[in-house]
Amino acid sequence: MKLSKLIEACDVIALRGNGEVEVTSITSDSRTVTPGSLFIAVEGIFTDGHAYIGKAIEQGAVAVVYDKPMIEEYFSRVTYVQVKQSAISLSQIASAWYGHPSSLLKLVGVTGTNGKTTIATLLYDAFRHLGYPSGLLSTVANYVDGERYPTTHTTLDPVTLNDFLRKMVDAGCEYAFMEVSSHAVHQKRVHGLRFAGAVFTNLTQDHLDYHKNMLEYRNVKKSFFDDLPVDAFALTNIDDKNGPVMLQNTKAAQYTYSVRGMADFKARIFEKHFDGTDIEINGKELTVQFVGTFNVYNLLAVYGAGILLGLDEEELLRTLSLLKPVAGRFQTLRSPQGYTVIVDYAHTPDALSNVLSAIDGVLNRKGRIITVVGCGGNRDKTKRPIMAREAVQLSDKAVFTSDNPRFEEPGEILQDMLDGLTEEQKGNTLTIADRREAIKTACALAQPGDVILIAGKGHEDYQEIKGVKHHFDDKEEVEKIFNKLKTKSEKIE
Known part of the structure; x- marks a missing residue:
């Protein structure tokens, strides 16, 4: 597709070079540039595409869209399109490229x-x-x-x-x-x-x-x-x-x-x-x-x-x-011992409050609520003490554990949660950094008629630790515990 057609809707400030050059692919990632590509330089949260314009040209880009007046050296074989805002132009170009x-x-x-x-x-x-x-x-x-x-x-x-x-x-x-x-x-x-x-x-x-x-x-x-x-x-x-x-x-x-x-x-x-x-x-x-x-x-x-x-x-x-619930959204599992486990993605204070209120509304104080919850690393720290308070106030027992710690230390995240509690509330809380052990502990504490809420990860089948995603699925962990309980019960019989 011709460059001029792709940038029709863009707010172009200046164009240097051949506007009728033929473009064979579009990308904002310099690593995916191939001969004939149009490279759109966008400033992101962690990296700025403008820093990779040279690399994109080396890899064969025939045109570059950018919004910072910072290009000092122009190559005659490349067409340069300066726009008002690259992020908007990227969306407009992507839409045009796919018709x-x-x-x-x-x-x-x-x-x-x-x-x-x-x-x-x-x-x-x-x-x-x-x-x-x-x-x-x-x-x-x-x-x-x-x-x-x-x-x-x-x-x-x-x-x-x-x-x-x-x-x-x-x-x-x-x-x-x-x-x-x-x-x-x-x-x-x-x-x-x-x-x-x-x-x-x-x-x-x-x-x-x-x-x-x-x-x-x-x-x-x-x-x-x-x-x-x-x-x-x-x-x-x-x-x-x-x-x-x-x-x-x-x-x-x-x-x-x-x-x-x-x-x-x-x-x-x-x-x-x-x-x-x-x-x-x-x-x-x-x-x-x-x-x-x-x-x-x-x-x-x-x-x-x-x-x-x-x-x-x-x-x-x-x-x-x-219609049935979406994966990881209030998924209900029944244990052989007569308690219920609910796996839910609730990872904000309001979502956690909503799910716990829903459980309480059905239980009507005929059983206890045990909540397993953590907070993600490298995310909004201010909600950690709030999440902790919601969990403790609306549960009979709370088990604080790891969510996706990412590049933070799990202990520091848990401390941020504990900092939101009074000494009395801390007395009704367990802190177990290992999520698998936290789930096992909650199941061991549960009695017939109780409900365990495992919150925060829902459909996710991994835990992200130090940049590595390890397989971990809350629902799977619960099913493993249930299978062991079932096998143990059958052996006793």
């Missing part, structure tokens, strides 16, 4: 602190169940209709993202659902995409290692809604104090969902049990295979988005009753 695939799909983005994965995945599951070829881009996995691809980020880089959307179009998909993280919005990774709709879940403390404060975090989310086209829909959780904020400046059609008050899409909860919840949505009763008020919000968002995308209400309600 603007988002405009050929009904693409819905889901953003917020908690619930993104569940809502995006359930939308994908619902639409495929109803016979519509669809795609999914999520934290757990990416899907092109029925074909699964592994994932590395909540929201992919613009080139990979548009590549997936193109695959979806080529596979005949009509709809696509994706998680949209605040990082992705801030870094302009979704800038070149055309969304048919957006869903806001909630906003609670997270990512303050990246964003300066909660106001900036909220405003980044809001900017996603501000940029929606006029023919899109904006669906927000009106029960969250930031829900109305998302709609303040959007051009899209505005809709709300609520469990507590009046809204376009309204739910009521009748009865809770560990196998599901009896609810009502817009006056229609149904039983769903999900537990907790937070999951009712998630299902309500799925219902609202489905209706706004044109699904038949009766068919959608029937489908909602058939």
Whole structure:
């Protein structure tokens, strides 16, 4: 494709060289440059692509897009395009390279602190169940209709993202659902995409290692809604104090969902049990295979988005009753000894509080809650003492352990958690850095009727320690313990 075609939508400041040069590939990673490549130099969090322009040219790049007036030496064989903002240009170029695939799909983005994965995945599951070829881009996995691809980020880089959307179009998909993280919005990774709709879940403390404060975090989310086209829909959780904020400046059609008050899409909860919840949505009763008020919000968002995308209400309600929880989201395991283990991804104070409240609502004090929880290394440190307090206040026993320590010392992370507790609260807490031993200890402490929550990692099948990912799966660990208990019980019999 000719360079001039690729940069049509870019805010070009200056062009030096041949604008009609033929480009054979596009990349923002100098390591993947091949002869004929267009290299887009973008300043990232840890590295600046401008420092690798020379390397890209050595490897055969025929054109370079950049936004810093810092190139001192120009090579006549290379075309240089200076733009206002490289990150935005990268998204625009990626979209053009793959034929603007988002405009050929009904693409819905889901953003917020908690619930993104569940809502995006359930939308994908619902639409495929109803016979519509669809795609999914999520934290757990990416899907092109029925074909699964592994994932590395909540929201992919613009080139990979548009590549997936193109695959979806080529596979005949009509709809696509994706998680949209605040990082992705801030870094302009979704800038070149055309969304048919957006869903806001909630906003609670997270990512303050990246964003300066909660106001900036909220405003980044809001900017996603501000940029929606006029023919899109904006669906927000009106029960969250930031829900109305998302709609303040959007051009899209505005809709709300609520469990507590009046809204376009309204739910009521009748009865809770560990196998599901009896609810009502817009006056229609149904039983769903999900537990907790937070999951009712998630299902309500799925219902609202489905209706706004044109699904038949009766068919959608029937489908909602058939949907199952997403991997690592309130996954329930029953032990041979009569206690229950729940594995959940809850890794923010609000998410942990929601899951523990959901467990308490079903248990109704007829059993104890034992919580196994840790905090990730090299992430927002301010939420560690808050996570600890939530775990202790809402549990009968808390076991603090390692999550993904990354490059931090597990002991230091655990100390940050303990610093949030009173001396009395510390007395009801165990600290076991080894996650496997922490899970074993919780199971050993459990009695019939108790519930163990293992929080923080959910679907993840690894632990990241000192830059190395070691295989570790909470659900697997629990199943190993259950199998040993079962074998031991059989031998006794």
